Amino acid sequence: MSLRHTALDALHRSLGATMTDFAGWDMPLRYGSEREEHLAVRTRAGLFDLSHMGEITVSGPQAGELLDHALVGFISALGVLRARYTMICREDGGILDDLIVYRTAEQEYMVVANASNAQVVLDALTERAAGFDAEVRDDRDAYALLAVQGPEANGILTSVTDADLPGLKYYALLPATVAGRQVWLARTGYTGEDGFEIFCAPADAEHLWQALTEAGADQGLVPCGLSCRDTLRLEAGMPLYGHELSTDLTPFDAGLGRVVRFDKTTNGGEFVGRKALEEAAAQAEVNPPRKLVGLVSEGKRVPRAEYTVVSADGEPIGRITSGSPSPTLGKPIAIAYVDAAHAAPGTAVAVDVRGKHEPVEVVALPFYKRAR
Amino acid sequence: MSNPTHLQYTKEHEWLTAAEDGVSTVGITQHAADALGDIVYVQLPEVGDTVTAGETCGELESTKSVSDLFSPATGEVTEVNQAVIDEPALVNSEPFEGGWLFKVRVEATDEMLDADAYTALTHG
Secondary structure (H helix, E strand, O other): OOOOOOOOOOHHHHHOOEEEEEOEEEEEEEEEOHHHHHHHHHOEEEEOOOOOOOEEEEEEOOHHHHHHHHOOHHHHHHHOOOEEEEEEOOOOOOEEEEEEEEEEEOOHHHHOOOOOHHHHHHHHHHHHOOOOOEEEEEEEOEEEEEEEOOOHHHHHHOEEEEOOOOOOOOOHHHHHHEEEEEEEEEOOOOOOOOEEEEEEEHHHHHHHHHHHHHHHHHHHHHEOHHHHHHHHHHOOOOOOOOEEEEOOOOOOOOOOOOOOOOOOHHHHOOOOOHHHHHHHHHHHOOOOEEEEEEEEOOOOOOOOOOEEEEEOOHHHHHHEEEEEOOOOEEEEEEEEEEHHOOOOOOOEHHHHHHHHEEEEEOOOOOOOOOOO | OOOOOOEOOOOOOOHHHHHEEEEEEEEEOOOOOHHHEEEEEEOOOOOOOEEEOOOOEEEEEOOEEEEEEOOOOOEEEEEEEEHHHHHOOOOOOOOOOOOOOEEEEEEEOOOOOOOOOHHOOOOO
């Protein structure tokens, strides 16, 4: 299958980006040094092309009830122009994907799925819509998505829009005009920084990218690829589907049981996966399964995904789900599932790095939290 | 990028200098350094180790991946570059100069390419 290209493909190539196949999309991995891109987002601002993300519009009189049925969150309780992090699970509680749902109108929601799962989510929502007075529409081709993230993001956006940015809260969105183009402007992101995500028509993507590049030139805005996006989210302790989340795990296994809302008042309180998730919740209460923790290494070798975590005695106690050098901390970090007995912050464990046990310390997530 | 003409290259993207008093210097090419991304850790053979042409003699670890380092030559390691152990980013910034990796008393080499052949390989 040939790779799909975003509306910004030619621009990435003109910027000399190293491209990579990501979930069937040819995406920029990095433009120069991924470490410098990472640090730019932490200290100034970065500009991302996230057009591979999958937008699905759910609309109609029962759109909220459909989403309450199909997802684990209490979506109909979300205010208009607000966003929520949620998940879609199978009947057995396994996670199909993690999602951001934006309520764009009283009877309309935009569900944003991971690129690798967009079709799965679309199919599940379509199937689960049976019997609801609601329409599920594939809008993947209707939107390009840009993100401006970092402490200077607010100032940069202010210079190209009249939108009420001070009034735009974290996890909220607005219909806005940015650099003369109509967009959905959301205060969301995946970097641990303040920032904005801009859903626009693909035909407007290049104009917006150029306008933001010019607006951010004096603030040190740089184009950023998927490589630094991954290290940024890792430092911020945010899960990534296929690493921390999978169909083999429930939200409770992933330490994210709070996204499951058993208190829904629609559909008689029923939703897909409820029974299995109640059991998972009860199990987590009395006998917690492996826990998701942070690991910090004092060495230089990097604990990477799928490496085995071992106890001080050398016994296997878990596995790494994501690992990388942390540009902000200056040392290797990792997220891992470890047995609950070894999950307390401060516990000394080790990681089997290609045959050698490298000592690491368990820490609470996230590794990095911005000052507010 | 241009590959210096005074060096010889392997298909595995290492370079080797002409021997001086029987000793050659080994590094990786700009092409390899760019492909790896920011290098964060290098594991090199130790002085006195014998390395074998075409075989693994160390590791280069970047943000996203771990790659084996192959030796372009067989022989005894006479010196390792402490500067790149302390500052692995040197391999990215100066792959043909300050980012050299180790020196080896050459007994034999792998099949080597000249700069033109290596450039053709990587741009072919």
